[in-house]
Amino acid sequence: MTSPSTNDVIDAVLGLDRFPDLQALREQRAKLKHLSQTSYQAALRPADPRNFSYALRAALAARMAALWNSPELAAHFRELLGKEEGAAELVSIADPGNGANGADRRLQATLTHVDLVTLSPKDATRANIEKLAAEGLDDRDIVTLAGLIAFVNYQVLVVAGLKMLRDN
Numbered sequence: 001m002t003s004p005s006t007n008d009v010i011d012a013v014l015g016l017d018r019f020p021d022l023q024a025l026r027e028q029r030a031k032l033k034h035l036s037q038t039s040y041q042a043a044l045r046p047a048d049p050r051n052f053s054y055a056l057r058a059a060l061a062a063r064m065a066a067l068w069n070s071p072e073l074a075a076h077f078r079e080l081l082g083k084e085e086g087a088a089e090l091v092s093i094a095d096p097g098n099g100a101n102g103a104d105r106r107l108q109a110t111l112t113h114v115d116l117v118t119l120s121p122k123d124a125t126r127a128n129i130e131k132l133a134a135e136g137l138d139d140r141d142i143v144t145l146a147g148l149i150a151f152v153n154y155q156v157l158v159v160a161g162l163k164m165l166r167d168n
Helices: 010-015 020-027 031-044 056-069 071-082 085-092 106-120 126-134 139-167
Strands: none
Touching: 010 020, 010 031, 010 071, 010 139, 020 031, 020 139, 031 056, 031 139, 056 071, 056 085, 056 106, 056 139, 071 085, 071 139, 106 126, 106 139, 126 139
């Protein structure tokens, strides 16, 4: 698959092309907007996905967006997932109501960690990281996962704030 368009994902999911005032507001922080989109590319479509396939990244992102009740982003990430190789095996984990039933322990640990850090970040401890390591994630995998979680949760909050401005 080719990488997603370089168009800004936040603008796209919120339909900001119909809201020139909000687009102008975002352009006041053009560098932040650019860095957010660059971070999106790095989190979801890095040159080397290593042990987190593009499909898994999209499924985890969709799950986090759904946990936050961000339907626009959840739909975006599900669409992204649908375009990835291996999506069929991972589509169920995009729904937070689904665990990794029958999946390997590594994926189960990953989902548990994603849910914990998304819903209750203050409850995450070193022991949670050690569980990931015990299930076979190496240091780079753990850092990759942390970066994905941090970015998607950041993106959800930006979308929520802009959505509030858009809708009021």
